[in-house]
Amino acid sequence: MDRRLLLLSWCLLGASAPVTPNHLGRIPVLEYHVIGGDKNELYTRTAASFRADLETAYRLGYRPITIAQMLDKDFRDVPAGMSPVVFVFDDASDSQFRYVERNGKLEIDPTSGMGIWLDFAKTHPGWNNRAVFCMLNGAAAGHNFFGDNPKFHGQKKEWRFLKVKWLADQGFELCDHTLWHMKLNEYPDAAVQEQIARNAMGIDSAAPGYKIRTIALPYGLWPKHRSLAWDGAWTDPKTKQTHAYRFDAVLEVAGGASRSPYDPQFDSKSIPRIQAIGDDIAKQLQTLASSNARFVK
């Protein structure tokens, strides 16, 4: 083959999505914490790096879905020949979702993770509002439904429920990440269930009736009785009311790309993730694509 032709076909191959369906292929579930800052650190991804991750995913033919969609094998947001990817945002800091007040109106801060996501979607057709927010609602340092105090970039307590409800209305998935990021392995069963149930109650207060499907384990640590991560109950000593929870999926903190829900070995109660550290995300998205190991619709 003529060298130029060879080069051209290579470029075309590199730029376009594979077309052979592969429903047993892997699905990358990406894990973010703070979006912003001056440099990338273990729990911080700069705005520029986050934006670059979105570009890389898009260019390689990935389109976003939620964990709930993955469980339901609902790939309607992924065009044929393309691949699903799940973006997960942990810890509910204002860096992920911030409001600014302009002329008495609330706008999403374009420098926050959500602002970057929405701006990216404007110029990238098919980039839908599908991502997962694993939230805390009683943690320190503003990790409380995206900032509960003006000292966290001007965020107001009364904006917290608005943000959570808006996410649900948009089609983003709400996920439990415990009340204040408890190390679940260090506490008795009752405390574990209280942490998880009370966070679920907070989500229900913001988005009444919302069915939570997913929990992310803080630090990836399991409770002594593993099933309490997804199935348990807590009785409020004041009201004597019992609040039960039952989730379908448990997210780990690491472990690489997830198996497909069509794979008999897929375990929804232990879904691995890829942390946003250094170039790991770009590398893994690229490797999955070039080795034909990824899920293709």
Ligand SMILES: [Zn+2]
């Ligand atoms: Zn966390």
